[in-house]
Amino acid sequence: MTVLYTGIAELVTHDPELGVLTDAAFVTAEDMILWVGPASAAPAADERVFLGERAVVPGFVDSHAHLVFAGDRSAEFAARMAGRPYDGGGIASTMAATRAATDAELRALVTARVAEMRAQGTTTVEIKSGYGLSVVDEARALAIAVEVTPETTFLGAHVVPPGIDRADYVELVTGDMLAACAPHARWIDVFCEPASKHAFDGDEARTVLTAGRAAGLELRVHGNQLGHGPGVTLAVELGAASVDHCTYLAPSDVDALAGGDTVATLLPGVEFSTRSPYPDARRLIDAGVTVALATDCNPGTCYSSSMPFMIALAVREMGMTVAEALWAATAGGAQALRRTDIGVLAPGKRADFTVLDAPSHLHLAYRPGVPLVVGAP
Structure with a gap:
């Protein structure tokens, strides 16, 4: 089953070509990422999950x-x-x-x-x-x-x-x-x-x-x-x-x-x-x-x-x-850890991601000690 994640205010991919995306989306299947890009260009999927205009970073x-x-x-x-x-x-x-x-x-x-x-x-x-x-x-x-x-x-x-x-x-x-x-x-x-x-x-x-x-x-x-x-x-x-x-x-x-x-x-x-x-x-x-x-x-x-x-x-x-x-x-x-399947959010990588209850990754240091992580649905 494919899942489309939308409602992403900022997506930090760490992929050299994709970089940091705003108003982004990505598609997963069986714990792997199939597609990453702007929400306006997102393909159809079996299920759709809205992340509340939050930031998403690699796990x-x-x-x-x-x-x-x-x-x-x-x-x-x-x-x-x-x-x-x-x-x-x-x-x-x-x-x-x-x-x-x-x-x-x-x-x-x-x-x-x-x-x-x-x-x-x-x-x-x-x-x-x-x-x-x-x-x-x-x-x-x-x-x-x-x-x-x-x-x-x-x-x-x-x-x-x-x-x-x-x-x-x-x-x-x-x-x-x-x-x-x-x-x-x-x-x-x-x-x-x-x-x-x-x-x-x-x-x-x-x-x-x-x-x-x-x-x-x-x-x-x-x-x-x-x-x-x-x-x-x-x-x-x-x-x-x-x-x-x-x-x-x-x-x-x-x-x-x-x-x-x-x-x-x-x-x-x-x-x-x-x-x-x-x-x-x-x-x-x-x-x-x-x-x-x-x-x-x-x-x-x-x-x-x-x-x-x-x-x-x-x-x-x-x-x-x-x-x-x-x-x-x-x-x-x-x-x-000499791992190439994690740490980056891009097609072909594991769908290991973390959702932050914040509009950008900057809040990780801007709000120290605050439990910003809301996980992944």
């Missing part, structure tokens, strides 16, 4: 989220707001709570978090493991995650858990844990932060990533969040799809990103929640780097599932225009 693509966890770290957040710096150590408390939770409890938590994201316009989400940090718990986290998204990431190399030697843990991550997790994952990730005693240095990160690639997984990297380090250049060298955070960048890091295909995924909710410096998105964009935005929804450093909030932060704090931030939160996220 948000959240390419970095940690949703499989139990427990609460609000006290840690309050301590950071009172001046305690973040160093990654709080992950151990989430690990304990997650290990103690049943499969049913974790499944219910993930389902609720995904529903919360969808209510705010997110149509595609990537979900990482990383709070089990044992063979059994990492594998069950990914088995639960893959029930709700194909974009699952094995992050056994999140931190070194208490009570195990670093070298032994890297061997576990690249051996038995990888073997148990690879069937449930598309991606492998590593928290590469040599300045942190909890994360992994460049050599350890390379070992993890190359083992993951050998097991058939594609690469992602947490890099340069806490300080300058090798994460960005390692990601570009190995051809990772995305390097995420990118808070501390040397000129050579920017040059490497500009010369490669790795997307710089920025996570401004983390800086908001940790009182850390924001990444310089303007510097990256002006250098020709592909930039994505994501929530990094997690219990420790950004417990927000709102992509509209990330857009507002990117505009207010990182030097992005509203159009650039929206692109990064949709088409940019799609590129970070």
Whole structure:
């Protein structure tokens, strides 16, 4: 059955030929877009849906989220707001709570978090493991995650858990844990932060990533969040799809990103929640780097599932225009996931769209914190 959507005050397509249309319409069939153009030229369809002269944008693509966890770290957040710096150590408390939770409890938590994201316009989400940090718990986290998204990431190399030697843990991550997790994952990730005693240095990160690639997984990297380090250049060298955070960048890091295909995924909710410096998105964009935005929804450093909030932060704090931030939160996220079927509203793409109770996409930053998303009928 074909469906014609009309009553669109503004349609942001992110298609180079279509651009931004006013008084627009589009036709879908079986979750695919068949036609896009001015409402006056719309073809006939089996059903017609009027969207109330609202704006329509591509569905948000959240390419970095940690949703499989139990427990609460609000006290840690309050301590950071009172001046305690973040160093990654709080992950151990989430690990304990997650290990103690049943499969049913974790499944219910993930389902609720995904529903919360969808209510705010997110149509595609990537979900990482990383709070089990044992063979059994990492594998069950990914088995639960893959029930709700194909974009699952094995992050056994999140931190070194208490009570195990670093070298032994890297061997576990690249051996038995990888073997148990690879069937449930598309991606492998590593928290590469040599300045942190909890994360992994460049050599350890390379070992993890190359083992993951050998097991058939594609690469992602947490890099340069806490300080300058090798994460960005390692990601570009190995051809990772995305390097995420990118808070501390040397000129050579920017040059490497500009010369490669790795997307710089920025996570401004983390800086908001940790009182850390924001990444310089303007510097990256002006250098020709592909930039994505994501929530990094997690219990420790950004417990927000709102992509509209990330857009507002990117505009207010990182030097992005509203159009650039929206692109990064949709088409940019799609590129970070190496997806060509989402993030753009054009014939042949998925009909993943978000309706805003506003006349234009500018209201995403103009009205921060206001629940503008009304979804898609």
